[in-house]
Amino acid sequence: MRVGSKAPERSPSAAGLSRRLAWSGALVAAIGLIFLFPLGFLLWETVALGDDLWGTLLSRRAMVPLAKSLLIATTTAVACAVLGTTLAVLVARTNLPGRRVLRVVLALPLAIPSFVGATALLAAFGPGALITALPRPEGFWGALVVLTLLSYPYVYLPVLSRLRSTAPSLEEAARQLGSTPRRTLLRIVMPQLRSAIAAGTLLVLLYGLSDFGAVSLMRYDTITRAIFSSRLFDRATSLTLGLLLAVLALVVVAAERAIVSRRREISTVGRRQPVYGLGRLRGPAAVLVVVVLGAALVTPIAVFVVWILRGSATIGSEFAGFGDGLGFLVSPVVNSILASVAAGIGAAAIVLPVALAEVRRRTLLADASAVAVTSVFALPGLVVALAVVFWAIQAPAPLAGLYQSFPLLILGYVLHFGAQSLRSSQAAIAAIPEQIDAAARTLGVGPRRRLLELDLPLMAPGLIAGAGLVMLSTLKELPATLLLAPIGFQTLATKTWGAAEDGFYAEVGATALVLVALSALLTWLLVLRPELSR
C-alpha cells in the first residue's frame, strides 16, 4: 500500500488492477452515463413534446392501453403467486409422488419465451391450426393463460429456495409447543415465505407490464402493443407511453427491492426440512401438477413437433410447409447465435470496470454507475429499443449510419441486459478472498501477474456465467430485436414471430423448437442448476 494515501483501500490489488486496465473514475463514469442514456433520452424527448405530453397522457389512446396493461399484469401476478407458491410447497414439503424430479421440471417453463407460448396456442386452436373446431384463442384470457403458465416460475423458484433454507428448528419448536402439522405449515412455514412470494409476484408484475409477444399475438392492446404500433407514425404517443411504462417498471422494481431488503427471516443450511403428509389431497395435488406441466411444457412442444411433421410431409410443395426443406433454419440459427455471443461478450466487457470498482473500491461513483446499469434492466426491452432507435434516426452524420445496423442491435442488448452480467461479475470478484492478493504480494508477484494468473482465472467462471445469462436473454428477446435488427437480419425469435403472425405454423414449429431447445439448455446450465443445487 502506498505510504501517505489518505483513504486505505479495501483491497491492495485495486491499485495494481487500475494500472493494467487503466480503469479510472472517468471510465466508470462514462459507462454509467452510457447506461443512463436510454431513460435520459426518453425523458428529454418526451419533455420536449411540451403540451403534447399531457394531451397524449390523458387521452383515450393512452388510458385504455394503460388500464389493459395494469389489468393483465396484476391478474397474471396474482395467478402466478397462487400457482407458484402452491407448486413450490407441494414439491418441497409434502409427500407428493416424484417431487424430486418435479422440482426441476416445474421450473422449465422459464425457458419458453412468452411469444413462443402464445404461438403454440395459436398453432393448436383455431382456423388453420391443429384443432379447427375451436375458436382462435384471443384477448385477455388467452394472454392470461400464456403469461401465467410461463411466468409462475418467477414465484416458484424463490419460494422453493426459501422453503429449502428455513430453519427446521422453527417447525420443531412449534410442534413441541403443541402445534399440529397443519397449523405449523400455516402459521410458521407460510409466514416465512412472505417476502419470497412478494418479491416473485412483483417480478411477474414487471414481466406482465413489459410483455409484448404474448399480448400482441393474443391481440390484447396493452401499452407495449400501442408503443410498437405507433412508433413509426405517432412519435408523441409512442414516446409518452414508453416513458409511462418505464416509470411503472421502475416503481415495481423499487418496491421489489424494498421488500427484499426488509426481510425478517433466518436461514440455515444442513438438516433436512420436515415433510408434511398430504393425506386425501395427494391425488388432487398430483393432478394439478400434471395439468400445469401438460399445458406449459408438453403441449407447446407436442404442437411444434406435429407441425414439423406436417411440414416435412409437404417438402417441395408450394403452399404450406417447408418448401425447400429445412434450409430456412440456417440463417436464423446463425444470426441468433451471432447476436447472443456478441451481446454476451460485449456486456461482460463493458460492465467489468464497474463491477471491479464497486466491489473493490466502493466509491459513490461506482455505486451510481451500478444503479444506472441495473435500472436499464428493469425497463421493458421495448422501451430501451425505442430510445435507441429514436436516437439513431436523428443522430448526426457519422452516427446516423448506425440505424438498423448490427452494432446498434448489440448496443441495445448490452444496455438492456448488462445488469445480468454485472451481478455475476460482482459476485465473482467478491468471492476472491482479499488475502489471496496479499499473499501474492508478499511472494513478490507484480500487478500484471496478479491480474493474469490470479484475478482473471478466479473470476472467469463468474464472468462466463454472466455473459451466458446475457446470451440467454438475447436469444429470447423479441421486441428489441424487432425494432433494432437490420433489415433482413432474422433471428429465431423474429422468424418465429413473423411466421406465427402469418400463420406459417410449420416454420413456426421448427424455429420455435430450436429456440426452446437452446434456451432450455442455457436455462438449465445457468439458472436452474446453480439455483437448485444451493
Added chain:
Amino acid sequence: MSAYLQAMSISKTFDDVVAVNDVSLMVDEGKSLVLLGPSGCGKTTLLRIIAGLELPDDGRVVVARDVLTGPDLHVPPELRRIGMVFQDWALFPHMDVARNVAFGLTKDEVKSGRVDEALGMVGLAGYGNRYPDELSGGQAQRVALARALAPRPRVMLFDEPFSNLDSELRAQVRIEVSTLLREVGMTSIYVTHDQEEAFLLGDAVAVMRDGRLLQNGTPSEIYSNPATPWVATFVGEANLVVGEAHNGLIATALGALPLSTLVRGTCKAVVRPEHLMVEDGSAGTITAVDFFGHDSSYRVAVDDATYLVRVAAAPRFRPGDKVSISYAGPEVVAFPETAA
C-alpha cells in the same frame, strides 16, 4: 417407584450409521440429567427421540407413566407436553416476543396473563413487543426458555442451548437457567459437549461415545470414578500412569498409590494433575510451565514418561529445574493396560 422419565433400550440407525446403540436412561422428577459427549456421539439424536422429533428403531420413552414412544406407538411431538430449547433458539422471526411465548398456550392461558408471567420468570417483563432480531443473544435465549416453559411442560429438553453465547454470558445465563428450573422443580435434560457445563448443570451426567452410554452418575462420581480411561480423560485432565497392581496398591514411578478398584497385574491408573505435587529434588526435570492466573501447570519428565501437574499457585520452578514428584490424593481408579 419408577423414575419420572425413562428412555429404555433406545437404538437408532441412520442409513449405515448407528447413532444410538441400546441406551437406557432415567431421570427422577425435578432432577436434571446432562447428556455429555463429543459431537457425533448420538446425544442430540437421543434428545430428539425423547422429544418425539425422531423415531427410534427400538426402545421406549415413558414420561409420568405415559408411554410416548414404544412398539407401534409414537405420540407426535405436539401431544407430548415436552418443552425444548433449541441450539439456535428457533424464535419465530415473524412474531414478536409476546406472540412467540403465546404460541404454545390456549386462549384462556393467554388471557390469564401466562405470557407476562413466563417473561417475568426469565427477567424479560416488558419485552413483549420486541421482535427476535431486536434481541441480544442472551435475551433471545431467555425468550426461548420462557416460550418453552409457558405451557407448563412435564419435561424440558435443551439442545446445546448455550453454545451460541460468548463465554462470559454463557457462564451467567446457564446459572440463571439451572437456578430457575430447580426453583420450579422442572425435570430437565441437557445436551452438551462441554464437560464443565455438564458438571455445573446436571444432578446426573450421562457420558456417551459412538452411540453408546459409557457411564451415568453424579458429576463427582464420574470425575473421581470414571468407568473407562476415555471417560477419565474426556471429563478432565488425567495422567494415565502404568504400574503393577497388587493387594489394593499400584506400584508406579510415582510410588505405591492406593487403589479404589479391584484389579491385578499391569494396569494404568488415573492420576489427576491436581493430586500431584512437585518439590526440589532430583528424580525429574521440569519441561514446560504454564501460568493461568488462578493456577499453574508443570510438565515434569521422569525417566521416559511425562506427567502433568497442576498447582494452585504461581509457578515456583522454571523449565530445566530438577524436582521430585509425589502423589497426595485419594484412592485412584485403575484399568487393565489394554482398556480404552
